[in-house]
Amino acid sequence: MMLMTSSSTNYNIISISTCSSSRRSCVAGGTLIGPSLNYRFLANKNISTTTHLSSGWRINSSSSSSSSSSKMEISNHPAAAAAAAQPLLNPDELIDSVETFIFDCDGVIWKGDSLIDGVPQTLDMLRSKGKRLVFVTNNSTKSRKQYGKKFETLGLTEEIFASSFAAAAYLKSIDFPKDKKVYVVGEDGILKELQLAGIQYLGGPDDGGKNIELKPGYLMEHDESVGAVVVGFDRYFNYYKIQYATLCIRENPGCLFIATNRDAVTHLTDAQEWAGGGSMVGAISGSTQREPLVVGKPSTFMMDYLATKFGILKSQICMVGDRLDTDILFGRNGGCKTLLVLSGVTSLSMLQSPNNSIQPDFYARGISDLSLKVASV
Numbered sequence: 001m002m003l004m005t006s007s008s009t010n011y012n013i014i015s016i017s018t019c020s021s022s023r024r025s026c027v028a029g030g031t032l033i034g035p036s037l038n039y040r041f042l043a044n045k046n047i048s049t050t051t052h053l054s055s056g057w058r059i060n061s062s063s064s065s066s067s068s069s070s071k072m073e074i075s076n077h078p079a080a081a082a083a084a085a086q087p088l089l090n091p092d093e094l095i096d097s098v099e100t101f102i103f104d105c106d107g108v109i110w111k112g113d114s115l116i117d118g119v120p121q122t123l124d125m126l127r128s129k130g131k132r133l134v135f136v137t138n139n140s141t142k143s144r145k146q147y148g149k150k151f152e153t154l155g156l157t158e159e160i161f162a163s164s165f166a167a168a169a170y171l172k173s174i175d176f177p178k179d180k181k182v183y184v185v186g187e188d189g190i191l192k193e194l195q196l197a198g199i200q201y202l203g204g205p206d207d208g209g210k211n212i213e214l215k216p217g218y219l220m221e222h223d224e225s226v227g228a229v230v231v232g233f234d235r236y237f238n239y240y241k242i243q244y245a246t247l248c249i250r251e252n253p254g255c256l257f258i259a260t261n262r263d264a265v266t267h268l269t270d271a272q273e274w275a276g277g278g279s280m281v282g283a284i285s286g287s288t289q290r291e292p293l294v295v296g297k298p299s300t301f302m303m304d305y306l307a308t309k310f311g312i313l314k315s316q317i318c319m320v321g322d323r324l325d326t327d328i329l330f331g332r333n334g335g336c337k338t339l340l341v342l343s344g345v346t347s348l349s350m351l352q353s354p355n356n357s358i359q360p361d362f363y364a365r366g367i368s369d370l371s372l373k374v375a376s377v
Contacts, residue, residue, distance in 0.1 A: 259277070
């Protein structure tokens with residue numbers, strides 16, 4: 001794998017050209033940023049040769065101070081295989097061992113607009129024990145404020161952190177230039193979070209109705225001040241957006257390519273699975289031949305943010321989710337305990353498949369098993 005940096009603008013861009021097939025944490029090839037990775041190095045002028053990636057990665061720098069660009073080679077040295085996940089037989093022991101529970105939402109708390117059975121009672125029990133509850137979702141269609149309204153309708157009171165917020169927070173963390181804009185392939189949640197962060201943007205749902213009239217000699221124009229393209233789940237995805245994003249990434253010097261997530265499927269309704277944000281990201285990745293910087297799970301940028309915001313020790317966190325390659329990997333990369341629930345996209349056979357290399361500490365039928373004195377799976 002080769003990781004290249006370029007100094008064509010006032011901030012360096014890093015992209016990974018391939019992703020090791022033996023390292024499933026790449027999630028279809030996206031660049032992960034996170035706790036063991038100093039995520040600011042992706043946009044700072046100076047790249048530290050001591051930057052660390054998640055467990056199992058090593059960076060060898062061969063840069064020269066006299067050169068305007070440097071080359072770093074990433075060697076993949078996977079850690080020893082994790083022990084097989086254990087069924088959650090003693091919920092109280094897990095609950096007593098942590099201070100904070102971070103929950104994914106789709107497939108864990110709700111499916112579509114319906115709460116999963118037993119969720120309110122379990123959350124009330126954890127609150128009564130003084131546990132901090134935090135909700136993190138890769139769904140970028142809503143902002144934190146918009147999700148707050150959904151929480152109210154479902155009787156939930158805690159704050160939720162979405163990948164739409166992660167995208168805006170990441171751009172702020174790298175001091176994204178004030179004179180640059182963000183082109184958004186996604187929905188209103190991303191726009192609102194960028195607006196709150198004071199970042200200029202264009203695109204979003206407004207471009208959903210735009211068509212390209214392909215005729216001889218037609219040249220599509222694009223804004224040369226776009227310094228980043230953010231791609232998230234988009235129900236208004238079309239060819240116009242693909243082409244516009246492609247032009248920005250390929251032709252604007254130093255343009256960042258950021259993905260809120262690469263989830264293959266999502267739960268838009270409780271009746272079936274639907275194509276996820278990864279399908280939109282994949283289209284842009286295919287046309288640009290670039291891999292995105294992923295700010296949602298399993299990148300641990302959000303884990304670092306939450307640990308700092310709430311003053312949480314990561315060893316005192318349990319990550320609860322229904323996806324192995326996002327939720328559980330998010331927790332593992334962050335050094336947390338992990339609990340897989342089988343109420344969403346992952347089945348027991350998928351977990352126990354010899355082809356699966358991502359193992360949680362525990363698994364349960366759903367979060368309601370945390371309320372049982374002796375759980376059964």
